[in-house]
Amino acid sequence: MNSRRARRIALWIRPTARGWSALSPTRLVRARQGLQTSGLGTSRATAGLTSAIAALGLFVCPTVFAASDQVQNPSAAERFAKPQADLVAREETYWRRTPLSVPADIVLEATGILPQPNGRLLVTTRHGEVWWIDGAYGDTPQPKFTRFAAGLHEPLGIIAAPPGGYYIAQRQEITRLVDTDGDGRADLFETVCKLPISGSYHEFAFGPILAPNGNLRITLNVAFGGATQAPAPWRGWMMEVTPDGQMTPVAAGLRSPCGFILTSRGDWFYAENQGEWVGSGRVTNLEPGDFAGHPASLAWSQLPGSTVKLRPDDIKDFEQPMPDVAKKLPGLKLPAVWFPHTILGISTSGIVEDLTGGKFGPFAGQFFVGDQGQSKVMRMTLEKVKGVWQGASYSFREGFDCGIIRLAFGEGGAMFAGETARGWGSVGPKQQGLERLQWTGRVPFEIQEIRAQPDGFVLQFTAPVDRASAENPASYSVAGFTYLYHKTYGSAPVNRLSCPLRKIVVAPDGRSVRLAGVCLREGYIHEIKASGVRAAGGGEPLLHATAYYTLNRIPDGDRIIPVDPNEAELCVAPVPPAANANTKKHPSKVPSDWSGDDGDKTILLGTLPGLKFDITELTARPGSHVRLVFRNADDMLHNFVLCAPGRGQAVGAAALALGLDGAAHNYVPETDDVLYHTALTLPGTTDTIFFTAPTTPGNYDFICSFPGHATSMKGVLRVEK
Ligand SMILES: [Cu+2]
Numbered sequence: 001m002n003s004r005r006a007r008r009i010a011l012w013i014r015p016t017a018r019g020w021s022a023l024s025p026t027r028l029v030r031a032r033q034g035l036q037t038s039g040l041g042t043s044r045a046t047a048g049l050t051s052a053i054a055a056l057g058l059f060v061c062p063t064v065f066a067a068s069d070q071v072q073n074p075s076a077a078e079r080f081a082k083p084q085a086d087l088v089a090r091e092e093t094y095w096r097r098t099p100l101s102v103p104a105d106i107v108l109e110a111t112g113i114l115p116q117p118n119g120r121l122l123v124t125t126r127h128g129e130v131w132w133i134d135g136a137y138g139d140t141p142q143p144k145f146t147r148f149a150a151g152l153h154e155p156l157g158i159i160a161a162p163p164g165g166y167y168i169a170q171r172q173e174i175t176r177l178v179d180t181d182g183d184g185r186a187d188l189f190e191t192v193c194k195l196p197i198s199g200s201y202h203e204f205a206f207g208p209i210l211a212p213n214g215n216l217r218i219t220l221n222v223a224f225g226g227a228t229q230a231p232a233p234w235r236g237w238m239m240e241v242t243p244d245g246q247m248t249p250v251a252a253g254l255r256s257p258c259g260f261i262l263t264s265r266g267d268w269f270y271a272e273n274q275g276e277w278v279g280s281g282r283v284t285n286l287e288p289g290d291f292a293g294h295p296a297s298l299a300w301s302q303l304p305g306s307t308v309k310l311r312p313d314d315i316k317d318f319e320q321p322m323p324d325v326a327k328k329l330p331g332l333k334l335p336a337v338w339f340p341h342t343i344l345g346i347s348t349s350g351i352v353e354d355l356t357g358g359k360f361g362p363f364a365g366q367f368f369v370g371d372q373g374q375s376k377v378m379r380m381t382l383e384k385v386k387g388v389w390q391g392a393s394y395s396f397r398e399g400f401d402c403g404i405i406r407l408a409f410g411e412g413g414a415m416f417a418g419e420t421a422r423g424w425g426s427v428g429p430k431q432q433g434l435e436r437l438q439w440t441g442r443v444p445f446e447i448q449e450i451r452a453q454p455d456g457f458v459l460q461f462t463a464p465v466d467r468a469s470a471e472n473p474a475s476y477s478v479a480g481f482t483y484l485y486h487k488t489y490g491s492a493p494v495n496r497l498s499c500p501l502r503k504i505v506v507a508p509d510g511r512s513v514r515l516a517g518v519c520l521r522e523g524y525i526h527e528i529k530a531s532g533v534r535a536a537g538g539g540e541p542l543l544h545a546t547a548y549y550t551l552n553r554i555p556d557g558d559r560i561i562p563v564d565p566n567e568a569e570l571c572v573a574p575v576p577p578a579a580n581a582n583t584k585k586h587p588s589k590v591p592s593d594w595s596g597d598d599g600d601k602t603i604l605l606g607t608l609p610g611l612k613f614d615i616t617e618l619t620a621r622p623g624s625h626v627r628l629v630f631r632n633a634d635d636m637l638h639n640f641v642l643c644a645p646g647r648g649q650a651v652g653a654a655a656l657a658l659g660l661d662g663a664a665h666n667y668v669p670e671t672d673d674v675l676y677h678t679a680l681t682l683p684g685t686t687d688t689i690f691f692t693a694p695t696t697p698g699n700y701d702f703i704c705s706f707p708g709h710a711t712s713m714k715g716v717l718r719v720e721k
Contacts, residue, residue: 083376083427088399090543094444095361095397098436100136100143108145109432110418112158112168115410123434124168126420128152130177132184136436137414149177149186156258157207157406162214163243169205169218172197174241192216193245196232200224201423202256203235209262216241217250219257219270222296229276229296236297238270238286252301252308253292253333258405259350259370260286267389269382271348271369274341279322279483279491281348282335283369283380285389290333293322293485321495322485323523336389337380337550338483338525341490342707343659344378344393344548345371347424350406351380352415359413361439362448362462368396370404370417373708375428377404377417377437381449390552392450392528395544397437402430414438444543445535450528452551455559456501456516457528464510466534473501475532478517480524480551481660488683489636492663495573499526502561510536516561519571525550527660585668585676587690599627599690607634607713611704616715618702620693629688632681638704639667640678642691642717647673648701652710667705680706694719 102108108131112124121133130149135142152175155168165178165188173195178188197203200223208216222229222236230236238250238257255278260270268286272278277294284292289307291298295315301308310331318325326332339345349370358364367380376398382391402419403426409415415437422431448460457478469475478499483491501517513533520526531545564570582588590598601624606614620626630640643651654669655662666680675694678687694700697719704713 083374083398090444091397091399094440094442094543095437096440097397097400098141098438099401100133100141100434100436102143102433103145106131106145107432108434109420109422110434111154111156111405111420113406113408113416113418113434114158114160114166115408115416117411119411121410121416121434122148122158122166123418124152124155124158126154126156126422126432128154128170130155130158130166130168130186133434136416136434137411141436146184148179148184149189154204156204157209159208159210162210167192167208167210167216169195169207171195171203171205174205174208174216174218191245192243193241193247195220196234198223198231198235200231203232204256204258206257206260208241209260211240211262212266214243216243217260217262217268219254219260221256222254222294228299229294230299233300233303234297235300236294237300238268248305249300249303249307250288251286251290251292252297252306252310253290253294254297255294258372259348259407261351261353261367263353263382264355269336269351269389271351272335273347274490276487276489277485279485280341281339281345281371283337283339283348283351283367284333284335286333289331291331292333292335317487319484319486321482321523323482323521325485326523332485334523334552335550336382336552337391337393338548339369339371339378339393340493340525340527340548340660342656343546344395345369345376346373346708347371347403349404350408350418352407352409354409356409356413359439360409360415361413362443362446366449368407368415369393370407372403372405372420372424373426374398375400375403375419375426377407377415383451385452385555386553388552390452390550392547392549394447394547400428400435402426402428402433410436412438445540446543447528447530447545447547450547450549452549452553452555453514453516454555454557455561456499456514456520457526457549458512458514459528459530460512461510461533461535464536465506465513466536466539467506467510469532469534469539470506470510470513471504472532473504475530476501476504476515477527477529477531478515479527479660480519480521481527482521482524492637493525493660494663495524496660496664497521497571497573502564505560514560516559518564518567520551520554521571522554523552585674586679587676588679588688590690591692594625594690597625600624602627602629604629604631605640606631607638609634611709611712613640613702613704613713613715618715618717620717620719621721622693622697622719623695624693625690626693627688627690628678629686630678630681631686632683634683637680637682637706638709638713639680639687639706640689641668641674641703641705642676643701643703644673644675645698645700648703648714649710651701652703652705652714655705655710656707658707662707667707669705675700677705693717697721 109126110123114122123131132146134144153170158168161167174192176190177186202224204221207218219238236254237252241247255275256273257270298312349372369378377396379394379396403421404417406418417435419433446462448462481493481496499517499519503516505514526549529546632638655667676691681687700717703710
């Protein structure tokens with residue numbers, strides 16, 4: 001790309017009668033650049049763009065220099081727990097994963113995938129390229145890459161443009177790419193609409209998607225940190241753009257809306273990541289005027305054209321369950337489906353609807369949702385009850401090579417997953433890639449779908465159940481919980497409460513089971529475990545026995561159990577143990593036998609961004625009195641757990657295995673491998689413990705046991721004379 005190109009990068013936008021518009025959308029016919037087939041060639045082009053941008057002071061551009069990112073970020077294996085190999089092997093027998101080989105000189109951080117009817121794929125990358133890929137199908141694919149365009153700024157999606165060519169969303173604009181002379185390379189780059197940006201690395205733009213009215217929709221990430229997370233207009237919004245570049249706001253409250261979808265029924269949903277104000281990953285239905293929860297976007301809700309009535313002052317740091325806040329804050333939209341953090345992913349991404357008519361297996365009409373951090377695909381079902389969307393999330397397929405950003409269905413029911421780990425890390429050995437997932441034709445024994453009932457749930461299965469196991473109450477457990485709505489990054493599950501079952505009815509055909517119980521709560525997530533249910537015949541267990549139903553509305557209809565008059569008293573959420581209670585392993589008071597001293601030695605330990613302690617090697621004399629002051633300066637929850645020599649990672653794995661029980665244990669497992677620990681500390685808070693160093697010299701591991709942190713947040717206490 002030539003930095004003297006005709007197009008200027010403009011940040012200015014202006015209100016118009018119809019909405020917000022970029023100044024002077026321009027057309028640019030770009031000169032040929034000698035684009036090669038499967039050649040890198042981008043460094044020159046991207047460097048030109050980067051320097052032009054830097055001169056304008058608009059961007060920090062961490063996306064161009066992969067090498068430095070890799071130095072700064074822990075590797076995938078360090079950051080996240082690995083999936084269970086035996087489960088992945090079972091999943092592979094039903095849905096076969098095929099990584100596509102990519103030439104060594106192409107960095108295919110695939111972010112947008114447009115399958116074409118002739119067996120080709122058109123794929124955008126974070127490095128700003130668009131590639132034609134031929135030969136992505138077949139048992140042993142030998143894909144061939146041809147570059148369609150380069151020099152773009154982190155496009156994160158691509159669709160066909162009705163006027164011809166393709167629409168992509170770059171960070172700074174929506175662009176139409178056209179190959180006017182039919183040589184397979186884009187030669188017309190037309191600015192459709194400028195997008196407001198301030199320069200934060202976190203201001204991603206996703207989409208576009210073509211709306212039924214012919215307009216385009218995009219979603220705009222908020223910035224990260226700083227005094228405001230929406231320094232430029234419409235950050236945190238879903239926007240609609242006319243083909244001639246007029247931009248109007250649709251809905252607000254988005255944080256990191258990596259995936260969004262227009263369903264075949266005509267409803268819009270977007271996928272959100274856990275973050276500040278966002279307790280866990282989730283999918284939310286968006287209608288004009290909705291506010292999905294992140295308040296930064298409200299900085300712009302008073303602008304002309306805004307559909308959202310809430311203002312920044314309406315949002316306080318409620319520190320209350322999100323469903324409770326929604327009752328008193330009209331306009332706050334609850335998610336349709338939650339994906340519990342660390343269990344069903346940690347960074348929800350692209351959404352696809354299975355419109356393959358059964359070519360992808362038994363879940364036709366359902367949805368699949370990617371996850372970047374855990375490199376997996378989850379499954380989602382939706383239903384509308386009393387006018388409100390809700391539904392369930394399920395495990396589906398783990399063990400991908402890298403973090404998944406984008407999903408797309410291609411020919412013959414093949415699903416493609418576009419991947420990148422740069423800047424975030426992910427489970428899986430690779431930094432980027434493109435993989436194909438295909439149904440093998442075998443049907444696993446699975447919970448096909450869960451639907452809400454007036455007194456419980458009905459579970460539909462992919463095969464008839466073994467009646468004895470399905471009628472046994474011990475085969476199931478149901479429990480409700482939710483997440484806090486607060487400015488803290490993420491939330492532990494709160495108000496966990498089991499839902500005792502009172503009646504189980506197996507359908508005559510054995511394909512569904514109705515569970516009726518008590519203590520169902522509107523707005524809450526209901527964890528439904530069917531671990532004991534077996535398939536009829538061979539007694540096969542479920543491939544995935546746990547699902548999470550977000551019960552926004554309890555439907556009306558026929559009950560199979562009467563209303564329990566004592567339900568209100570019966571169903572009171574237990575109070576979790578106080579995080580700061582003084583216990584043997586959490587010695588928050590000076591021990592009485594220290595005869596007045598408050599420690600032979602004080603250790604000040606803190607945190608660094610990127611899941612690190614600020615000191616990784618501590619020392620103490622055997623049997624000495626240690627006062628340890630742990631200060632959490634990060635924006636996430638952390639603790640300090642001192643473990644037996646060599647047992648740090650085992651304790652971390654045990655904490656992860658606590659699952660939803662973790663919060664009630666402050667994520668510290670009950671094991672002799674744990675010697676002492678601090679409280680789980682909130683961002684900006686401190687906890688002090690007083691312990692006697694082990695009398696046996698050695699290297700004692702210390703970790704943060706919050707799920708997923710231990711593999712990188714670790715150190716050693718050297719006990720030596
Ligand atoms: Cu931590």
